[in-house]
Amino acid sequence: GYGGSPASPIQKFDFASTGITSSWVGTLSEARRAGSGQSSSVSGYHSGGRCDAGGYSATIDKFPLSSGSGNATDVGELTYSRCETAGASSTTSGYAAGGRYPNSDTINKFPFASDSNATDSADLTAGTYRPAGHSSRTHGYVTGGGPPPQATTIQKFSFAADTNATDVGELSASKTYGAGQNSAENGYNTSGHPGPSVAGIDKFPFASDAGSTDIGDVTQGRCAAAGVSSTTGGYFVS
Numbered sequence: 206g207y208g209g210s211p212a213s214p215i216q217k218f219d220f221a222s223t224g225i226t227s228s229w230v231g232t233l234s235e236a237r238r239a240g241s242g243q244s245s246s247v248s249g250y251h252s253g254g255r256c257d258a259g260g261y262s263a264t265i266d267k268f269p270l271s272s273g274s275g276n277a278t279d280v281g282e283l284t285y286s287r288c289e290t291a292g293a294s295s296t297t298s299g300y301a302a303g304g305r306y307p308n309s310d311t312i313n314k315f316p317f318a319s320d321s322n323a324t325d326s327a328d329l330t331a332g333t334y335r336p337a338g339h340s341s342r343t344h345g346y347v348t349g350g351g352p353p354p355q356a357t358t359i360q361k362f363s364f365a366a367d368t369n370a371t372d373v374g375e376l377s378a379s380k381t382y383g384a385g386q387n388s389a390e391n392g393y394n395t396s397g398h399p400g401p402s403v404a405g406i407d408k409f410p411f412a413s414d415a416g417s418t419d420i421g422d423v424t425q426g427r428c429a430a431a432g433v434s435s436t437t438g439g440y441f442v443s
Contacts, residue, residue, distance in 0.1 A: 233266050234279040241292030241338065243299030245317035247271055252301045252315075252323075254288050261286035261306055265299075265315055265323065280320035283313050291338030291385070293345030295364035300326075302347050302362075302370075305334035312345075312362060312370065326367040329360055337385030337432065339392035341411035348376060348383065348394045348407075348417075355379040355399065359392075359409055359417065373414035376407050383407075384432030386439035393439050398428035406439075 233251055240254030240262070251266045263286040266277035283301055290304035290313075301323065302312045310333070314326035329347060336350030347360040347370065357379045362370040376394055383397035394407040394417065404426035409417035433440035 231268055231276040233268075233277045235262065235264060237262050237264075237288075239288040241290040241301050241304075243292045243294045243301070244270070245294070245299070246296075248317065250299050250315075251277065252292070252299065252313075253283055253286070253290050253304060261288055263287075267320065281315055281322040283323045284311065284325050287334075289334040291336045291347045291350075293338045293340045293347075295340070295345070298364070300338075300345050300362075302338065302345065303329055303333040303336055303350060308332040308334060308352060314367070327362055327369045329362075329370045330358065330372050333358075335381040335398075335429075337383040337394045337397075339385045339387045339394075341387065341392070342389070344411070346385075346392050346409075348385065348392070348409075349380045349397060351381040355381045355397075361414070371414075374409055374416035376409075376417050377419040378403065378405060378407075382428035382430075384430045386432040386434045387411075388434065388439075393432070395432060395439065396423050396426045396428065396430060403428070 237254030237256045240251050243250040249268050254262045263283040265281040267280040268277040269275045287304035290301040293300040298314050310329040312327040313323035315323040333350035336347045339346035345362050350356050357375040359374040360370040361373045380397035383394040386393040392409050397403050404422040405419045406421045407417035408420045
């Protein structure tokens with residue numbers, strides 16, 4: 206999480222069960238916070254983040270999903286150290302977009318098939334940090350973000366080609382620290398900052414380049430929450 210000291214636990218919870226707490230199944234290679242998550246069919250990844258001494262990390266950590274447990278290993282580096290990036294995943298690669306420090310427009314890409322460093326594959330339309338990340342079958346999306354004033358931009362970049370992101374629409378309100386979710390057809394940006402009053406759930410289509418619509422509210426607005434997606438719904442974890 207963003208608040209408090211950097212931490213290293215890897216925790217797991219079951220989509221099929223309710224009324225349970227997560228279990229501790231491993232640790233990252235170094236304690237840090239405000240990194241981004243990516244996933245292949247067999248492994249989870251954590252990239253970048255802020256460390257104990259106040260510095261910033263470029264580490265790409267990898268941990269197993271199939272065994273249900275296991276510590277992460279350092280398998281590569283981002284092109285430079287930063288935190289508060291947006292994570293996205295294709296079937297073959299992980300992406301870490303934007304972030305700070307500095308206020309970055311970089312889209313980093315790293316392969317799932319081999320343990321290696323990320324490459325600078327493309328750029329966002331502008332530098333941003335604290336955005337939400339989303340993945341369709343063919344594209345990554347980065348929504349909202351800072352610095353103040355908070356952005357409304359929905360940015361889209363291709364998984365098939367290393368080309369710069371384009372601005373394809375706008376959120377219903379400007380915000381940063383939103384939680385990102387996605388279904389097969391739509392992306393969602395949930396709650397966020399400024400303030401706890403931003404409770405809206407924004408929905409935008411993957412099939413066309415269009416702005417989002419506010420389709421409802423979470424029970425209580427929060428910022429810096431985590432977004433989780435299943436095949437049937439989105440989760441807002443704070």
